[in-house]
Amino acid sequence: MERVLVRAESSLPGGERSAGTKRAHLVGVAGTGLRGLAGLLVERGYSVSGSEAFTSPALESLGALGVDCRIGHREDNVGDGTSMVLISAAITPDNPEVRRARRLGIPVMKYAEFLGTLMRDRAGIAVAGTHGKTTTTAMVAQSLVECGADPGFIVGGEYPSIGGSSSWGTGPYFVAEACEFDRSFLNLFPAYSIVTNIEEDHLDYFGSLGEIQEAFTTFIGHVDPHGRLVINADDRNSAFLADFSPAPVDTFSMRPGGGDWWAERIRPSGGGVCFEAVSVDARVPLQLKVPGVHNVKNALAVVALMTRLGYSPEAVCAGLEAFTGVKRRFEILLREPVAVIDDYAHHPTEIDMVIRAARETYPGRRLRVVFQPHQYSRTYRFLDGFAEVLADADEVIVTDVFSARDTDEDRRKIDAPALVRAVVENRGNASYSRSFEAVVDVACRTALPRDVFLCLGAGDITYLANRLAKALRDPPVERT
Secondary structure (H helix, E strand, C coil): CCCCCCCCCCCCCCCEEEEEEEEEEECCCCCCCHHHHHHHHHHHHCEEEEEEEECCHHHHHHHCCCCCEEEECCCHHHCCCCCEEECEEEEEECHHHHHHHHHHHCCCCEEEHHHHHHHHHCCCEEECCCHHHHHHHHHHHHHHHCCCCCEEECCCCCCHHHHHCCEECCCEEEEECCCCCCHHHHHCCEEEEECCCCCCCCCCCCCCCCHHHHHHHHHHHCCCCEEEEEEEECCCCHHHHHHCCCCECCCCCCCCCCEEEEEEEEEECCCCCEEEEEEECCCCEECCCCHHEEEEHHHHHHHHHHHCCCHHHHHHHHHHHHCCCCCCCEEECCCCCEEEEEEEECCCCHHHHHHHHHHHHHHCCCEEEECEECHHHHHHCCCHHHHHCCCCEEEEEEECCCCCHHHHHHHHHHHHHHHHHHHHHCCCCCCECCCHHHHHHHHHHHHHCCEEEEEEEECHHHHHHHHHHHHHCCCCCCCC
């Protein structure tokens, strides 16, 4: 078995401020990263509080774990007994809780900085890439669990099958996704890493694809030279990383012989996808419970990494067959009489993959997409790409844009009706809806048996998806 690269374990930071007291306050606690950290800190014995601008189901879940959740950002949320304050990348220096912490001399750390301290204590496995990193991170964690390794992990989404979005674990490995936004992943120094792909995204932060590639080049330079880097041989935007990696490189591919591991005999099966994971030394059948060729790629990356860690291909594939999917990644909320699926896809490439997966999973059925664009800046930059992929659906309903980090200038450049017009110009069937309530009303009046509703976006459209599933549970009336 591969030598595990691990340093002597140390205690979590922030516990030394006052004797016997470990208190952490998380600003933006409902965010995917900080939400996982909150659960992990509670598990490690910390007293945890957190704040958010608005209430949400995520806060209810955190409250059930013992996190003291507070609505609104106020100075009095941070007390003298607080050991550390953790913030998401979206929190600005003028946040009142951040200002209060700095006045009191309380350490303030970004999520990624703190994650880097956790990874230094273990054999870190960092999963990076523009698309697929949340699912791939969860797949690695699931497979390690099934192989008896009891890993620590933080997944950027809820994955109930192994206890939620985080766990400290007792084994030598700590698995986490590594986000490129704000160059956050440069805080990590993993022993092992997977890069799923590189594509233009977060262009409100990065100026170009070249800048993104430069950041990834710096990131893979942090991988331990005695560790391993796994990359996608088919992705021209990231395959070049092999030339800059200080660690040995393994590859995966969808082409026979195109990488160290590749896939053959791919076919939809049982609501998921079946294929054979193949190398020069092995051929192992694998039945995934989640659909889509993109998940075949994610699984191949996991096989490539974990076999280098010393696990047998058969054991790794058995672990992957236990993978049930992360929430909001092709999450099926309703199966009959119509299907309602909730998915985080908010980039043209991701939407294309989800639509393809839906076509494979539900052949011959009417596909109705409800799309909430995420960020005015992203909608403007990728307008043509969105229009092209959405036109492949049988019907598209576009809701208002979910704003995040947008400027007034961004908002003036684009709106939801402009996207509708672009889809129609691509010979698609699209309309605009001003509210979630209107979407539910239209869906309930027009739904036919066997319709498939895809609710897509990275904003709050998950609430619409759940309301739609609840409203459509009773069989729709057959119409002629």
